[in-house]
Amino acid sequence: MSGRALRGILLWWAGADLRITLLAIPPVIPLLHRDLGLDESGIAALSNLPVLVLAASSIFGSLFAARLGARRALVAGLWLIALGGALRGAGPSVPLLFVMSAVMGGGIAIAQPALPALSRAWFPSRVPLATGIWANGLLCGEALSASLTIPLMLPLVGGSWELSLAAWSVPVALTAIACATVRDGGNVAAPGERWFPDFRDxxxxxxxxxxxxxxxxxxxxxxxxxxxxxxxxxxxxxxxxxxxxxxxxxxxxxxxxxxxxxxxxxxxxxxxxxxxxxxxxxxxxxxxxxxxxxxxxxxxxxxxxxxxxxxxxxxxxxxxxxxxxxxxxxxxxxxxxxxxxxxxxxxxxxxxxxxxxxxxxxxxxxxxxxxxxxxxxxxxxx
Known part of the structure; x- marks a missing residue:
């Protein structure tokens, strides 16, 4: 497989990983009601928590990309998504579920700003194509976990929502490992580079x-x-x-x-x-x-x-x-x-x-x- 094809595949999977653990929650909401006693307000807060963290923490994704380079920032973000997503069901415990969901949202906030920079570093003459690749992955990641959790994932793990959440973190971890092995310009760090967004721009x-x-x-x-x-x-x-x-x-x-x-x-x-x-x-x-x-x-x-x-x-x-x-x-x-x-x-x-x-x-x-x-x-x- 050529280096360009491999980078395209990794971009697609990285995009999918931004949503594949996030959308694993809606299919198991009835089980969360049953096992944890969460009411509708609790479910709404749980569903929106990663998005709120993403809005509040994306600035730090820019910091990671500037200090570590886009590829390392992506790898760090993916590991946080994988660990936070997998540990949501540990316990099971309502506080741990919310804390790990916030950790997962922080990982998304670090990884998502890195992907546009990585698209430019890996495909400098085909930026729109590279963006379309990882955006397609993001959209497919939403559909994969939302549609396959009930008919496929839950039966594979014996009906356990805790193991289901952990299983959806496996592809995220595998992508992080694969991205860590790529050696190219996507890993250039810029210690003196400004990272805080200028909202007057x-x-x-x-x-x-x-x-x-x-x-x-x-x-x-x-x-x-x-x-x-x-x-x-x-x-x-x-x-x-x-x-x-x-x-x-x-x-x-x-x-x-x-x-x-x-x-x-x-x-x-x-x-x-x-x-x-x-x-x-x-x-x-x-x-x-x-x-x-x-x-x-x-x-x-x-x-x-x-x-x-x-x-x-x-x-x-x-x-x-x-x-x-x-x-x-x-x-x-x-x-x-x-x-x-x-x-x-x-x-x-x-x-x-x-x-x-x-x-x-x-x-x-x-x-x-x-x-x-x-x-x-x-x-x-x-």
Whole structure:
């Protein structure tokens, strides 16, 4: 196997490892209720804890990349993901479950900013393709653990949710071992390099808000679709729409990887993406069953498209020594904005008792894509 092919495989698996342990929790929620007595608030806190840690700690991922080099930072982050993910079920204990989930989130926060820098170091002339590879891995990692835990992993480990969580950490550890053996420019450290994001930098502010559109659409839909269909007396649509939402993500990373960014960065494409999301929102609110399923796939595609673009742009718009720092600032702003906005949308539903108000984040995502997608595209063209 050539060195380029091996690096591509490692990038894909590293991307998958960012989510494969994270999405192993939802399938075992009934078992957590049974064994640990967690209520819905506890489950919500557990599910969102790694994302909050990611928003708060991505800056330190930039520090690791600057001091250790992108590859070593990735390896360190992967080991934290593997150890934290595996030890969540040790005990079993509620405090340990939360502490190890936070450790796992810290590992994701270290590894994720390293991947854009590593994409540039390993594939300097094919940055969008490299970004598409690890972004596709990230999206597939979400689908793998979410869809295979119940039919495959739990039977393999005798129905133990604790061993199931540990088993999903095995591929993460194997990727860490494999990445540690690669010897190339992805391991260059820069002790004097600035690592703290400059939030006055318009690139970071624009990219952070732009990336938030992906989370607003994807996490907003995941959070509110089930309750919305219950409220509108269509619970049979929950499963098909959630499946379409997640499957619809996967082609988006291929689009970014294979179509030149100078094409994707045009004003026409940004406006088209925003218009498709608005049409999908209208179909969710007003259409029948088939329209709702198709609309969910469009929302998933939109979220993954914007997310993958936001992964690629720091490596294209920044100098080599800035990539991890810009990426860290982007993740910090993007995930923070999405979390606050989604919480406010839930509060609006509670106050108004209008179910459709919960989809305000998707409306905001369309506006962000139209406005900032155009501005970032113009910067990219220059």
């Amino acid at each position: 318009p690139r970071i502010r624009q990219l952070g808000v732009y990336q938030s559109a992906a989370s607003l659409a994807y996490f907003g839909a995941n959070t509110f679709l089930p309750d919305y269909f219950h409220a509108t007396h269509r619970p049979a649509l929950i499963g098909p729409c959630l499946a379409a939402l997640n499957i619809g993500q996967i082609p988006a990373s291929l689009v970014v990887g294979l179509i030149p960014l100078r094409v994707l960065g045009t004003r026409a494409v940004s406006l088209l993406v925003a218009a498709l999301l608005l049409a999908a929102l209208a179909a969710l609110l007003l259409g029948g069953a088939a329209a709702a399923i198709a609309a969910s796939a469009v929302v998933g595609f939109f979220g993954a498209y914007v997310l993958t673009m936001s992964f690629a742009l720091p490596a294209v718009l920044g100098a080599p020594g800035e990539v991890a720092r810009i990426s860290a600032g982007t993740f910090t702003l993007g995930y923070s904005i999405a979390f606050v906005t989604t919480v406010l949308a839930g509060a609006a539903w509670d106050l108004t008792h209008v179910a459709a108000s919960a989809f305000a984040p998707i409306l905001a995502a369309a506006a962000i894509a139209a406005i900032l997608g155009t501005r970032l595209g113009a910067r990219l063209q220059r």
